[in-house]
Amino acid sequence: MLNIILFGPPGAGKGTQSAKLIDKYNLTHIATGDLFRMHLGEGTPLGLKAKEYMNEGLLVPDSIVIGMVEEKIATTPDPKGFIFDGFPRTVAQAEALDSMMSRNGMSINGMIALEVPDQELKVRIAERGKTSGRVDDQDPAKIEKRIQVYKDETLPVANYYDKKGKFVSINGVGSIEDIFFRIIHEIDKLS
Numbered sequence: 001m002l003n004i005i006l007f008g009p010p011g012a013g014k015g016t017q018s019a020k021l022i023d024k025y026n027l028t029h030i031a032t033g034d035l036f037r038m039h040l041g042e043g044t045p046l047g048l049k050a051k052e053y054m055n056e057g058l059l060v061p062d063s064i065v066i067g068m069v070e071e072k073i074a075t076t077p078d079p080k081g082f083i084f085d086g087f088p089r090t091v092a093q094a095e096a097l098d099s100m101m102s103r104n105g106m107s108i109n110g111m112i113a114l115e116v117p118d119q120e121l122k123v124r125i126a127e128r129g130k131t132s133g134r135v136d137d138q139d140p141a142k143i144e145k146r147i148q149v150y151k152d153e154t155l156p157v158a159n160y161y162d163k164k165g166k167f168v169s170i171n172g173v174g175s176i177e178d179i180f181f182r183i184i185h186e187i188d189k190l191s
């Protein structure tokens with residue numbers, strides 16, 4: 001079983017690369033941003049709660065995120081492995097993930113981080129904002145806020161996995177295909 005975390009700032013290309021990795025390794029995708037947008041689209045109470053934070057570029061509180069991920073893991077029939085995208089985004093989420101994985105007899109093989117300079121991130125997100133319909137992609141102040149929140153709250157998660165010897169970072173600038181090959185090269189070393 002292969003369980004990986006794809007890590008990186010907003011706009012780093014996690015969603016794009018996840019789609020390709022799922023196909024190649026037959027993994028279940030757990031993308032917390034996508035799950036929140038799905039709840040929001042369906043107008044569930046969870047979605048309405050998350051919206052207050054998402055639209056401001058803030059993190060949704062840990063307890064909400066963790067509960068949602070737990071449910072998704074528990075309701076995946078016969079998983080071959082998971083790819084976590086946009087989660088964990090805080091050290092508390094990482095600790096909760098480790099304990100839910102071990103409760104289910106699984107573990108994280110590794111975290112792969114996509115490194116992309118801030119200036120490139122801003123350009124990519126603004127470009128995505130033209131078609132994504134995402135409120136948080138359309139306002140430069142909110143984009144800036146998300147990058148800042150990433151540095152303050154999410155970057156410590158890299159250190160958390162690094163200390164366990166489970167962290168690797170790769171260059172996230174280049175063609176989609178080149179970056180994909182860099183990632184699979186690292187995954188093949190893990191498994």
Ligand code: ADP
Pocket residue numbers: 009010011032033034036053054055057058059060061065085086087088089090093136146
């Ligand atoms: P991006 O990586 O481009 O910011 P996502 O789709 O991953 O986009 O996330 C969108 C928003 O959803 C985040 O800005 C945040 O408000 C919320 N969110 C997603 N995942 C998490 C998480 N693990 N913890 C807290 N909030 C989250």
